[in-house]
Amino acid sequence: MLFGGLSAFPITPADPNGRVNVDELAVLLRRAGEAGVASVGLLGSTGSYMYLTRSERRRAIEAAVDCLGGGTPVIASIGALRTDDAIALARDAQAGGAAGLLLAPVSYTPLNDEEVFQHFAAVAGATGLPLCIYDNPGTTHFSFGIELLTRLAGLPNIVAVKSPALPAPDMPARHQALRSALPDDFAIGYAGDWNVPGAILAGGLCWYSVVAGLMPVPALKLMKAAQAGNVAETERINRHFEPLWALFRELSSYRVIHAAANILGLSSAVPPQPILPLAPDDRVRVEAALGVMASL
């Protein structure tokens, strides 16, 4: 199943002009593929998709598919402000060899439900690839209600949702509400690394993971414990991640994972300006959090 298991969302290393460094990207992708993640979520929010041109996004997809050699499927994010641009990006992703699509309702003028529905219908109908709804209110400022998700789940090719995980005590009720409203074969997965262990224990099928894009081995350990329903082992492993989760919450996973990639020597890339690299004091805190993970 494409939209199940651990999906690793790497950063997309690029130079200050927005040119993707496919060699550094390949280093991250090979780590994920060799660790055995279920899929790679290319060009997600962590992968800076909204800051890259159409041609660079196409280059990144082709490089990823080439590097992973069909062993690990690539799910490509294709969000854009305009519907015609998102359609073009979906077709590029298909032509470039992506196995699936991830679509967020990126907005400038805030969108209403009908606009999002028609946007998704147009984009999902533009290729034959399966499409996952990317519900990420922190960046899109749009939240999917269950009624809209249910309507979208009735459209051809729309087969999954990447939903923001809630704190563990709220997850069983939330997951049940989604599960009972959506078709049985509709895949419900979660993002927001620090809350995802609880979401998997509650029944989530997929972890769309920032940390797995950089450190797939410990992320897989955590995912497997949660998938097995082993609460004690999940909590034990999760404690090693907690300092990193605290920094994700405080400074954003996007900024922190870029700093972590620099610290681990896996990429020299910084985020696209206006987003700034972490201040030296915060970088030291990321180093400390990585140290706690190393003892896992």
Place this chain on the structure above:
Amino acid sequence: MLFGGLSAFPITPADPNGRVNVDELAVLLRRAGEAGVASVGLLGSTGSYMYLTRSERRRAIEAAVDCLGGGTPVIASIGALRTDDAIALARDAQAGGAAGLLLAPVSYTPLNDEEVFQHFAAVAGATGLPLCIYDNPGTTHFSFGIELLTRLAGLPNIVAVKSPALPAPDMPARHQALRSALPDDFAIGYAGDWNVPGAILAGGLCWYSVVAGLMPVPALKLMKAAQAGNVAETERINRHFEPLWALFRELSSYRVIHAAANILGLSSAVPPQPILPLAPDDRVRVEAALGVMASL
């Protein structure tokens, strides 16, 4: 003074592929120029800037400057997700003949104050044009605190702010807080048409106006009454706008003003998809609101 008086923000008519219709744009600009607005705010949020390519934005600026013939200055919005793109747009605006710049901190990954500061410093320093800070939390999801505004006001070329107007009872304290914190020659203007009459009565120098981009004559009547401090006349005129303001609040000024342009026969353009034209029932309500204005 460039950032004072009534600034008219027209829609940017474009075809479904995002090609600007410069003839329809010229119709709107001539109306504004002939009515005697202080400036034209081209490619604002109302002008769909985030949905247009760099080359189309450049075309729109050149057409506007050509059409207005230097009689009415053009303030061009240059917002972009990437700092280098915003710099390129600022240089295009200068080369195209714009008199000033309007810069919003457009975001996907939410930005922090230091990132916005450095973004503005880089863009403001890229041309010799005066720049107005575009504080529009409804679309950018970033709010400028007074401390950040004060820092930005100390940079070369940054000379004005376009601030979201608050309801009338809150405006005197808000305007005084901004006025006392910012340099004496820093121009404080307001947007959010339905609240702006109160903001001008409170001392605001500029009305960055959606309605003036389509109906500059009644907008000027309202602006002049408020600038003269004539509360009774301001309220009398504003009552004719109130049905339109109610629709702006409910459906967004962006959608409503596009429908109004269609109804008045001034443009056949609809917003770029995913944004949809108003439903027929809502369009009828816009017609009724325009009827109330016609009796002004």
